[in-house]
Amino acid sequence: MPSTQRLATKAIHAGEPEPRILGSVTVPIFQSAMYETSGREGYHHTRYIRLNNSPNHLALHGKLAALESADAALVAASGMAAISGALLTVLSAGDHLLIQDSLYGGTHDFVTQDLPAFGISYDFINADQPETWAAKRKRNTRALYVETMSNPLLQVNDLLAAVAFARAEGLVSLIDNTFASPVNFRPSERGFDLSLHSCTKYLNGHSDIVAGAIIGKQDLVESVRRKLNHLGGSLDPHACFLLDRGIKTLAVRMRQHNESALTIARFFEGHRAVSAVNYPGLAGHHRHARARELFDGFGGILSLELTGGLTAAERFMEKVRIPIRAPSLGGVESLVTRPATTSHSGMAPEERRKLGISDSLIRVSVGLEAPEDLIEDFDQALA
Ligand code: PLP
Numbered sequence: 264m265p266s267t268q269r270l271a272t273k274a275i276h277a278g279e280p281e282p283r284i285l286g287s288v289t290v291p292i293f294q295s296a297m298y299e300t301s302g303r304e305g306y307h308h309t310r311y312i313r314l315n316n317s318p319n320h321l322a323l324h325g326k327l328a329a330l331e332s333a334d335a336a337l338v339a340a341s342g343m344a345a346i347s348g349a350l351l352t353v354l355s356a357g358d359h360l361l362i363q364d365s366l367y368g369g370t371h372d373f374v375t376q377d378l379p380a381f382g383i384s385y386d387f388i389n390a391d392q393p394e395t396w397a398a399k400r401k402r403n404t405r406a407l408y409v410e411t412m413s414n415p416l417l418q419v420n421d422l423l424a425a426v427a428f429a430r431a432e433g434l435v436s437l438i439d440n441t442f443a444s445p446v447n448f449r450p451s452e453r454g455f456d457l458s459l460h461s462c463t464k465y466l467n468g469h470s471d472i473v474a475g476a477i478i479g480k481q482d483l484v485e486s487v488r489r490k491l492n493h494l495g496g497s498l499d500p501h502a503c504f505l506l507d508r509g510i511k512t513l514a515v516r517m518r519q520h521n522e523s524a525l526t527i528a529r530f531f532e533g534h535r536a537v538s539a540v541n542y543p544g545l546a547g548h549h550r551h552a553r554a555r556e557l558f559d560g561f562g563g564i565l566s567l568e569l570t571g572g573l574t575a576a577e578r579f580m581e582k583v584r585i586p587i588r589a590p591s592l593g594g595v596e597s598l599v600t601r602p603a604t605t606s607h608s609g610m611a612p613e614e615r616r617k618l619g620i621s622d623s624l625i626r627v628s629v630g631l632e633a634p635e636d637l638i639e640d641f642d643q644a645l646a
Pocket of ligand 1: 341342344367369412439441442460461462463473474475548591592
């Protein structure tokens with residue numbers, strides 16, 4: 264597939280088998296756990312769903328690598344399978360990790376509750392203050408981990424400094440690119456070693472599967488593949504099929520998510536019942552200039568605080584009619600949640616407060632409904 268193609272074209276055609284399987288325009292679901300062998304090949308030639316090498320897996324690997332202009336990709340059973348699998352590949356007992364302090368809750372809990380049992384230590388860093396990182400680097404530091412946009416405050420950290428620091432210090436650089444999706448940011452093009460995704464979100468886009476991906480340098484992706492073969496976090500072929508189908512509309516969906524979220528962020532910004540809006544596309548966002556330089560769009564997620572605090576936030580959550588009160592994000596339907604009770608409930612309240620995540624913070628995943636309808640609905644909920 265020529266690499267000069269635009270992302271919208273790659274999302275549809277990259278990775279698809281050539282020639283087509285019996286002429287089939289889509290990749291059929293290969294619902295077979297194992298595949299016949301010649302009897303003369305070794306284990307590494309075995310085709311088996313857990314080894315992530317059915318035709319459905321291979322099509323997705325080609326597509327995902329092409330979307331981020333990367334060497335290679337691998338799908339996994341969930342975003343957390345991708346994140347835990349990647350971290351357990353690049354880190355071993357005795358190693359140390361530098362990791363952004365405001366993290367997706369599941370990653371935070373894995374790092375703080377599980378990595379120490381593997382003999383792996385970590386230090387949190389403020390990913391917007393590169394001048395503080397060297398003091399936390401240890402002799403045994405092996406990797407640096409950041410997120411493209413922080414959840415739920417939508418901070419845009421110094422991603423280019425993260426790549427430069429990792430290179431200078433000989434560390435593996437990893438980034439969770441779920442919030443941006445390959446449409447808005449492609450980590451390999453900026454020098455990251457591994458990009459991780461919860462494909463449950465934008466990549467699939469329809470809130471009907473859980474899936475993950477690891478995208479990046481060939482040797483590292485291959486090492487993660489071997490690790491996941493042992494850990495067992497492979498994606499089922501039927502979920503592969505649905506993910507492949509979802510990715511085909513990624514470019515057009517993201518364009519609308521970007522546009523609607525910006526319109527809605529501006530509406531909230533101008534509303535007197537709203538005291539703060541976190542969205543990198545707003546000119547008033549702390550790192551708007553950086554976001555413009557790094558991203559092709561600002562994504563579909565925003566968070567806000569109401570002047571009436573927690574009581575007003577609870578009332579707002581009850582009064583909205585179109586968005587569904589549910590965790591997760593990135594689907595066609597708008598969702599609202601209070602991170603203190605969902606994604607970040609595993610954190611101690613004082614830890615949340617230190618990061619600026621108040622109990623009254625509301626996160627909105629702007630879906631693909633007409634933005635005018637969403638604004639009318641938000642307006643009545645704020646009244
Ligand atoms: N990374 C981010 C930024 C997320 O928001 C999530 C889930 O909400 C994950 C990773 C974990 O993904 P999954 O639920 O697919 O395991």
